[in-house]
Amino acid sequence: MVQALNRLKESASQTAGPYVHIGCTPNFLGMDGIYPDDLGRAMVNDKTKGERITVTGRVIDGTGTPLKDALIEIWQADAAGLYNSPSELRGSADPNFTGWGRQPTDLETGVFSFETIKPGRVPFTDGRDQAPHISFWIVARGINLGLHTRMYFADEAMANREDPILARLEHKVRVRTLIAERQADTYTFDIHLQGARETIFFDI
Amino acid sequence: MSNLNPETGPFFPRDRSWQPKAYTPEYKTSVVRSPQKAPISFPNTISEITGPVFGHNILGERDHDLISNFAKPGESALGERIIVHGRVLDERGRGVSGALIEVWQANAGGRYRHKNEGYIAPLDTNFGGCGRTITNDEGAYEFRTIKPGPYPWPNGVNDWRPAHIHFSLFGDGFAQRLITQMYFEGDPLIPLCPIVNAISDARAIEQLIAPLDMANTIPMDARAYKFDIVLRGRRSSPFDNKLEGN
Numbered sequence: 100m101v102q103a104l105n106r107l108k109e110s111a112s113q114t115a116g117p118y119v120h121i122g123c124t125p126n127f128l129g130m131d132g133i134y135p136d137d138l139g140r141a142m143v144n145d146k147t148k149g150e151r152i153t154v155t156g157r158v159i160d161g162t163g164t165p166l167k168d169a170l171i172e173i174w175q176a177d178a179a180g181l182y183n184s185p186s187e188l189r190g191s192a193d194p195n196f197t198g199w200g201r202q203p204t205d206l207e208t209g210v211f212s213f214e215t216i217k218p219g220r221v222p223f224t225d226g227r228d229q230a231p232h233i234s235f236w237i238v239a240r241g242i243n244l245g246l247h248t249r250m251y252f253a254d255e256a257m258a259n260r261e262d263p264i265l266a267r268l269e270h271k272v273r274v275r276t277l278i279a280e281r282q283a284d285t286y287t288f289d290i291h292l293q294g295a296r297e298t299i300f301f302d303i
Numbered sequence: 304m305s306n307l308n309p310e311t312g313p314f315f316p317r318d319r320s321w322q323p324k325a326y327t328p329e330y331k332t333s334v335v336r337s338p339q340k341a342p343i344s345f346p347n348t349i350s351e352i353t354g355p356v357f358g359h360n361i362l363g364e365r366d367h368d369l370i371s372n373f374a375k376p377g378e379s380a381l382g383e384r385i386i387v388h389g390r391v392l393d394e395r396g397r398g399v400s401g402a403l404i405e406v407w408q409a410n411a412g413g414r415y416r417h418k419n420e421g422y423i424a425p426l427d428t429n430f431g432g433c434g435r436t437i438t439n440d441e442g443a444y445e446f447r448t449i450k451p452g453p454y455p456w457p458n459g460v461n462d463w464r465p466a467h468i469h470f471s472l473f474g475d476g477f478a479q480r481l482i483t484q485m486y487f488e489g490d491p492l493i494p495l496c497p498i499v500n501a502i503s504d505a506r507a508i509e510q511l512i513a514p515l516d517m518a519n520t521i522p523m524d525a526r527a528y529k530f531d532i533v534l535r536g537r538r539s540s541p542f543d544n545k546l547e548g549n
């Protein structure tokens with residue numbers, strides 16, 4: 100006999116279901132008066148440092164139809180490449196930037212949209228710079244376990260080329276599923292759940 | 304945040320055989336919404352080990368009391384009054400303090416307060432159906448609510464969800480983000496449910512079923528159910544796998 104490891108198992112995930120808004124964005128549903136505002140709605144204020152951008156897109160199913168009941172969360176560094184988190188020991192992040200946003204997809208069009216700033220670069224485990232990126236987490240009816248992916252920026256071609264994570268992807272043809280195209284101040288990032296253009300999801 | 308020594312270790316790899324698979328055809332909506340290619344693994348970086356944390360200042364006084372937080376003054380929600388309490392732990396068995404928990408549920412008749420909901424059971428004018436709280440230093444939390452009713456849903460011609468409360472959890476790293484559901488001990492609908500059965504390991508299902516907790520019942524007021532939730536744990540080791548010489 101040896102000692103027991105005494106590890107617990109992570110609770111199993113269950114779908115967020117079609118009514119995730121009740122718990123996470125009740126004001127979006129018109130159920131106001133319980134919480135003053137939906138958490139994660141505003142990431143920036145007047146004093147936030149960095150380049151203002153809009154990140155928009157859709158989550159598209161295997162038939163090409165956008166999901167109208169998905170919930171998207173994003174997590175990113177500030178303009179200087181620091182996270183607003185107690186586990187960030189490299190410095191103090193911009194106090195006027197939360198780094199975390201949460202938005203439902205529109206009930207009619209399926210479009211989501213975040214007002215944020217372009218993140219700075221953060222290090223990989225070996226100290227090399229990663230390309231600027233935004234972490235995404237997607238939940239919805241029919242998704243049993245929340246999906247993690249990342250959005251990179253089309254106008255950061257050089258940084259993307261030397262990014263340690265993009266570089267290790269075997270199927271180079273799929274890298275473009277992670278790259279948002281820029282038009283003026285708006286980046287568009289469509290997430291494909293299936294098919295030839297299936298977005299790369301990460302097991303992190 | 305009471306966490307004076309923030310943790311910076313990478314998370315234990317997720318056990319994907321314990322978690323439900325993406326493609327579970329008995330739950331029909333998953334068929335066109337499940338990724339078909341393997342998810343790609345890479346070591347946790349600062350982007351995964353950090354995450355948003357929330358202070359108690361975001362909480363209103365009645366955020367954790369679903370019986371009263373939508374009710375007219377002096378009134379309360381209809382249904383079986385219950386306390387739902389427990390701890391948020393990580394895989395190492397440590398209490399997770401400062402964890403934001405958000406819950407949502409149907410009313411006692413199985414009806415949700417939502418634009419897209421069409422079940423004939425009536426709304427309760429005194430019940431909204433959402434609540435939130437933040438765990439204390441030991442990782443403990445508590446809600447007061449009414450027991451939600453089971454409800455029919457369009458999947459097979461006659462599928463019913465067991466009574467359940469939806470739980471959303473934040474730890475302190477974005478890779479820990481979790482949404483799950485709490486079920487009630489003794490509900491005969493649990494083994495019939497295609498969403499429950501998306502989980503293939505019976506022990507993982509049992510972990511989501513809250514037992515009746517008579518010791519914590521409030522006499523003449525509310526029964527109690529105990530529901531512990533486990534989030535991913537982190538490696539505590541300070542040793543990084545840096546390249547030699549770096």
Ligand SMILES: [Fe+3]
Nearest residue numbers: 116464467469
């Ligand atoms: Fe439900």
